[in-house]
Amino acid sequence: MKLVKMVTIMGIKIAKNKVNEFLERVKQEYVLYAPVENGVTKFEKIGDPADICILPNRTDISLKPIFFPPEQEFFRWSKDTEGYHIEDLLENEEKKVIFGVRGCDIRSLEILDTYMSGEFADPYYTQRRKNTVLIGLTCSYPRESCFCTAFGGMVPNHYDLWFTDIGSYYYVDVGSEKGKKLIFGDIFENATKEDEMKKNRKIKKVEDEIERRTRIDLCEIKRCSQEIKKKADDDIWRELGEICVSCGRCNFICPTCHCFDVRDITNLEGSEGERIRVWDSCHLYEYAKTSAENFRKERHARVRYRIYDKFVFPVMRYGVYACTGCGRCTDVCHANINLRDVLRRLIS
Amino acid sequence: MPVDIAFVEGTPTTRDEVIKLLRIRKDCKVLVALGACADTGGVPGLVNTISKRDAIKVYQGNPPEISLNPKPLSYYVNVDYILHGCPFSRKELLELITDIVIGKEFREKEYSVCVECTLRENGCLLEQGYLCMGPITRGGCKAMCPSNGAACIGCRGPFEDANFKGHIRSLQELGFTKEQIIEAYSVFSYEKLKEVISWLKEE
Amino acid sequence: MNPYIPRVVPIVDIREETPDTKTFTIAAPMSFQPGQFVELSVFGYGEAPISISGGDGKKIDLTIRAVGNVTNKIHRMQVGEYVGVRGPFGNGWPVEKAKGKNLLIVAGGIGLAPLKPVVEHVCSHREEFRNVTLLYGARKPSLMLFKYKFDEWAGYMDLLLTVDEAEPGWEGHVGVVTTLCDKIRHVADTITLMCGPPIMMKYTSMVLLELGFPPSEMYLSLERNMKCGIGICGHCAVGGVYVCRDGPVFSLNKAFRFIEKPHEVQGVLD
Numbered sequence: 001m002k003l004v005k006m007v008t009i010m011g012i013k014i015a016k017n018k019v020n021e022f023l024e025r026v027k028q029e030y031v032l033y034a035p036v037e038n039g040v041t042k043f044e045k046i047g048d049p050a051d052i053c054i055l056p057n058r059t060d061i062s063l064k065p066i067f068f069p070p071e072q073e074f075f076r077w078s079k080d081t082e083g084y085h086i087e088d089l090l091e092n093e094e095k096k097v098i099f100g101v102r103g104c105d106i107r108s109l110e111i112l113d114t115y116m117s118g119e120f121a122d123p124y125y126t127q128r129r130k131n132t133v134l135i136g137l138t139c140s141y142p143r144e145s146c147f148c149t150a151f152g153g154m155v156p157n158h159y160d161l162w163f164t165d166i167g168s169y170y171y172v173d174v175g176s177e178k179g180k181k182l183i184f185g186d187i188f189e190n191a192t193k194e195d196e197m198k199k200n201r202k203i204k205k206v207e208d209e210i211e212r213r214t215r216i217d218l219c220e221i222k223r224c225s226q227e228i229k230k231k232a233d234d235d236i237w238r239e240l241g242e243i244c245v246s247c248g249r250c251n252f253i254c255p256t257c258h259c260f261d262v263r264d265i266t267n268l269e270g271s272e273g274e275r276i277r278v279w280d281s282c283h284l285y286e287y288a289k290t291s292a293e294n295f296r297k298e299r300h301a302r303v304r305y306r307i308y309d310k311f312v313f314p315v316m317r318y319g320v321y322a323c324t325g326c327g328r329c330t331d332v333c334h335a336n337i338n339l340r341d342v343l344r345r346l347i348s
Numbered sequence: 349m350p351v352d353i354a355f356v357e358g359t360p361t362t363r364d365e366v367i368k369l370l371r372i373r374k375d376c377k378v379l380v381a382l383g384a385c386a387d388t389g390g391v392p393g394l395v396n397t398i399s400k401r402d403a404i405k406v407y408q409g410n411p412p413e414i415s416l417n418p419k420p421l422s423y424y425v426n427v428d429y430i431l432h433g434c435p436f437s438r439k440e441l442l443e444l445i446t447d448i449v450i451g452k453e454f455r456e457k458e459y460s461v462c463v464e465c466t467l468r469e470n471g472c473l474l475e476q477g478y479l480c481m482g483p484i485t486r487g488g489c490k491a492m493c494p495s496n497g498a499a500c501i502g503c504r505g506p507f508e509d510a511n512f513k514g515h516i517r518s519l520q521e522l523g524f525t526k527e528q529i530i531e532a533y534s535v536f537s538y539e540k541l542k543e544v545i546s547w548l549k550e551e
Numbered sequence: 552m553n554p555y556i557p558r559v560v561p562i563v564d565i566r567e568e569t570p571d572t573k574t575f576t577i578a579a580p581m582s583f584q585p586g587q588f589v590e591l592s593v594f595g596y597g598e599a600p601i602s603i604s605g606g607d608g609k610k611i612d613l614t615i616r617a618v619g620n621v622t623n624k625i626h627r628m629q630v631g632e633y634v635g636v637r638g639p640f641g642n643g644w645p646v647e648k649a650k651g652k653n654l655l656i657v658a659g660g661i662g663l664a665p666l667k668p669v670v671e672h673v674c675s676h677r678e679e680f681r682n683v684t685l686l687y688g689a690r691k692p693s694l695m696l697f698k699y700k701f702d703e704w705a706g707y708m709d710l711l712l713t714v715d716e717a718e719p720g721w722e723g724h725v726g727v728v729t730t731l732c733d734k735i736r737h738v739a740d741t742i743t744l745m746c747g748p749p750i751m752m753k754y755t756s757m758v759l760l761e762l763g764f765p766p767s768e769m770y771l772s773l774e775r776n777m778k779c780g781i782g783i784c785g786h787c788a789v790g791g792v793y794v795c796r797d798g799p800v801f802s803l804n805k806a807f808r809f810i811e812k813p814h815e816v817q818g819v820l821d
Contacts, residue, residue: 040469074556077594083561084559086557120781122554242513244511246459247460247463253466258783260783264596264597266446280784285509287786292748309788313790317791332475451624451627452595452620452624
């Protein structure tokens with residue numbers, strides 16, 4: 001307790017060779033998720049902290065699948081004398097710590113929270129979201145496609161703990177009560193003024209690097225919603241429509257895309273089955289189809305819809321951009337559509 | 349003898365087989381084209397890409413009777429349902445039978461293999477430099493091949509909304525030649541993609 | 552409460568309306584606003600958004616045309632079988648706003664179903680409104696819904712009926728809905744409620760605008776492919792609004808831009 005009081009003034013740090021010990025301790029109380037490399041880099045449940053892959057920047061696959069898996073069972077039903085018996089498949093709460101998240105990951109969760117809560121909250125998401133402790137990590141250098149500085153910078157406003165590499169130590173910022181509880185006195189040390197300066201220099205360096213590459217500055221992004229709104233009939237949509245192959249990869253990889261399709265699965269007798277939801281994509285042909293007509297038949301209209309649904313509609317509705325600047329959609333695009341270039345063209 | 353559901357695998361290559369097919373159509377309530385050959389003309393359809401004389405050489409002087417150019421089943425008869433793929437998916441077969449039995453509309457997948465491949469969180473083989481047919485090929489196979497490290501060869505045929513020009517463009521950007529692309533497009537879907545292939549040849 | 556879990560309720564009555572449309576009464580106790588919809592589950596077949604066409608607090612009526620998976624299956628079901636229901640969802644018609652004013656109700660085909668609760672409200676609270684007109688068009692006389700109600704309704708309001716194509720025994724007007732618009736006796740101070748096929752709503756609203764009905768007082772009910780009904784799944788999103796949560800009823804002002812060019816500007820409404 002004494003230490004905690006002190007750290008709020010002095011700052012703390014953890015030796016790199018003690019991180020595994022720290023995570024081992026965390027695991028005693030929490031389920032631990034962290035990045036692993038398995039063909040692609042993604043967050044997975046960790047058995048042995050030695051499996052964790054400390055990456056220089058964000059993972060290939062975002063945090064989204066942990067809270068909103070590609071396939072989620074809603075309920076199981078079976079016929080009985082009173083009609084149907086319904087068994088809700090809502091999972092139990094799980095206390096989890098996610099280690100190694102980035103600023104873009106945390107911001108994506110904030111955006112998803114906006115969508116999934118409100119008048120009708122999504123119980124499957126909120127259940128998984130409860131009791132989550134997020135331990136962030138400053139990127140060592142950005143990826144080619146990164147532009148998080150356009151949407152709030154590398155260090156988000158809210159985190160529980162935030163680690164920054166300062167040589168043989170990680171400097172640790174404490175962002176919440178939940179995070180404070182994980183500051184074990186025998187593992188963490190007090191940091192010096194010099195450590196703190198090192199940390200700030202490090203963050204500044206990487207952010208400058210991203211800025212230099214992206215050249216979309218913040219004041220332009222602030223009006224990007226207004227600008228894009230005016231460009232509904234721009235030629236750019238036809239151009240993009242010609243090269244997009246409607247694979248939906250940008251939607252699935254996007255940490256804030258949350259559309260889903262609902263399907264029923266049944267046995268041959270029709271006596272029992274399940275209702276599931278599966279990720280869906282607004283790039284797919286059947287997305288906006290009703291019994292009367294298909295409202296976004298043309299490919300360019302679908303491409304445009306996605307950009308609008310990231311940069312215009314959420315601003316109108318919730319006052320937030322549904323983009324974190326992670327650049328994953330640029331990385332996965334078969335047609336090499338670069339979101340940064342698209343934005344730059346729309347803003348200019 | 350009349351039956352409820354007839355599954356037809358393969359596609360006629362002789363006149364006798366066409367007559368047999370017509371008879372099956374008459375005798376069944378629901379006709380299902382089973383597998384790639386019945387669906388698109390498939391591998392037998394490859395023979396249409398070269399001249400008959402060259403094709404016959406394969407048999408070294410003992411040619412069987414191949415009097416017809418192999419076409420999809422739907423060229424000859426009305427097909428109620430198609431189970432795409434080589435091999436077709438067991439799961440889809442069960443789904444189809446269930447849907448027919450309980451009277452539910454069988455859902456044709458109008459999206460590409462990439463969709464299911466991404467849902468399985470695979471790394472992209474196209475990005476790694478393989479000639480992958482995923483972006484234009486109809487999904488439903490749960491991306492079986494790419495998930496096991498082999499690029500999609502398009503056995504399920506193209507889906508309605510496929511953007512061939514976009515796919516060809518990205519393949520060319522990756523350094524594949526026109527010939528390689530034409531070859532890949534021809535393996536399973538020559539009959540369906542004739543127009544695209546001739547457009548590509550002329551370009 | 553989990554909004555994705557349907558309540559299991561029995562079908563208590565089935566009434567054949569037209570060859571392809573039936574009204575199912577299901578024992579789902581719920582209070583609803585006219586114009587709201589429910590998500591109807593037929594287990595094993597899926598869910599479909601269906602607007603409520605009547606109810607008394609203990610039961611609701613759903614008038615359903617057989618067009619898809621769920622609707623075809625429920626047409627094969629019998630009284631006593633069970634379905635699932637979630638809801639009611641959506642905003643409903645602005646009936647309160649029409650109090651003390653003239654009311655024009657325009658319906659095409661199956662579009663009369665979500666408007667029936669309004670018509671019935673008018674019949675039971677006639678004194679709340681001034682002139683009321685119901686304009687209803689269908690493809691053929693045999694495809695008209697709720698014909699057995701027309702005599703009763705005619706006692707409370709002007710009933711203008713039309714069909715695109717006459718059949719033996721039809722003595723009324725023949726022509727699309729727009730051909731009847733000039734027969735409406737009240738223009739000023741009128742709230743218009745409209746539901747029907749997209750093409751009908753587009754042309755009717757254009758004719759009504761020319762006649763002088765203000766676009767801010769005209770309300771349309773839109774159809775979209777709603778999967779969740781609660782504004783999360785994204786399928787019904789158009790121009791930054793969720794048809795399921797913010798609609799399905801919108802004023803023409805809001806809906807204008809996507810009726811204008813249905814395929815072009817569909818996703819771009821502001």
